[in-house]
Amino acid sequence: MFSLLYGLWKYLFSKAEFHVLILGIDKAGKTTLLEKLKTIYSDFEGLPPDRIVPTVGLNIGRVEAYKSKLIFWDLGGQLGLRTIWEKYFEEAHAIVFVVDAANHARFDDAKSALEKALRHKDLQDAPLLIFANKQDVQGAVTAEELTTFLDLKEIDERPSFVKEISAYDGTGIRDGVMWLVEEMKRSKRSEMLRQHSDINVVV
Template sequence: MYHLAKGVYLELTRKEEYSCLILGLDNAGKTTLLEKLKSIYNEGRSLSPEKIVPTVGQNVGHITINNMNLKIWDVGGQENLRTLWKSYYAECHAIVFVVDSTDRARIEECRDTLRTIVTHQDTEGIPVLMLANKQDRDDSLEVEDIKEIFNKIAEHLGARDSRVLPISALKGTGVKEAADWLTIRLARNKQYRPPDKR
């Protein structure tokens, strides 16, 4: 009887969890974004910006936004690590693609990388949030210019939810708005890709 009661209790207390991937080229600000999300939603428990180093492999964070539990995977963006990204696609519920708005030399590479992501069969139908990071810097491209460059892959996004938003992961500008957009789309897409139970 104890095991039955325990099993029922565990089933009733399990929480829904959504997995989100933070992807982008190296030095786009992915880890800074993850740490800023943790500092906003986990009562300040995060690394300070000066302690953030390039990700080799992955970082994982757990946060709760609007009563929604998120497991956030920040995966290294170096070219030799990008082949590993696809191993996460089937399990993720959304993709956050971070663009370094100051890296004009690699903006086309960013676009081509995002095209590879959204055309993979395992990402079909999941929301894609593209963040134009480093908007606090004077040398950053305007969001409208970035949208224009990325419009060339719009046909590959299909009917899925997608958006481009300006942020500064370092200063936190736009991060809450991005998180709100993400949680709304995860809930909306629940029938297509149900959350995990933890």
Template sequence: MFTLMSGAYRYFTKQDEYNVLVLGLDGAGKTTLLEKIKYTTTGISGMSPEKIQPTVGVNIAKAHIQRRLVKFLDLGGQEDLRGIWNSYFSDSHAILFVIDSGNKKRMDEALSVLLTLSRAHELEQVPFLVLANKLDINDITALAQVKELVNGAADNFDNRSVRVLGASAVTGEGVQVIINWLFNSMLENNNLRPPLSSEF
């Protein structure tokens, strides 16, 4: 009887779980973006941008969207930490790649890292959202430049879903659009990248 009740409980409390990897170079604004995603999805304020330190390891934000659990995993972007990224690839459902749209000196490095990700076998069927961040301090031409870089590398992404958007992790401009695009893209990709299962 206990086994039957336990099984029924698990059935009625389970939910689909999706993992979004938030990747990019150090200093791109990934953790600030994560805090804004937390606020946008829960209404709970997190750390203020001036108190955020570089990520060493992983920061996680959880959002419940349409009875599904979406986990955003912010991984450290320093060069010596990027080696751990691939240990998260197999359980990922989308990549949110964050670029500091105003840092022209590191744009080529960011593109190189993005292209390396696009060639990773475990990410072949995963949608990519490339985010031109910090538009609150950069003009609109910064977004156009990021789009031009990604469009020039379009062949590397095969037939997967790829989008370039602009946003400001500080002001929150564009963050809801990011969340919506990622969520819808993961649902549309269910047959190629099924969700995990977790309990409420």
């Protein structure tokens, strides 16, 4: 009886918890984004951009937004570090892929890294949010231009959204995160991960 009541209470009052990967090649602005997410969605003031250093390994950020608990995993984007990405794929509900929209010379590298991640079986059906970052920098391409270059429809059929942002000043971030949370709440992948979690609890 207790377990039934607890289950009902948990269903009615607990917030959904989602694990979100922040991926992208080096210098795209991933950690700056993570710190800005902390500033926007929590009482904790994130690090200012001038104190952020390149990520070697993993940074974690926990925030609450849109009646959900979000755990962001920010992974290093240097070529030699991208091999560790797949260690986190299996438990991720969604992907945020950050692109430096002002650095045209590295678009091919970004596209290649994105394609490789999306082909991995452990990221099947994970919603994809692409942030066209550094809109505060002259020469940054629009979301539409980046979408055309990445040719997302040819890569994958999963739910995706490309949003122009500035991780430096926070422009556009809220709209992107709101879309991502709504997608995660109704995605097949989230349901699959929830069932997998329930099985582990029972065992």
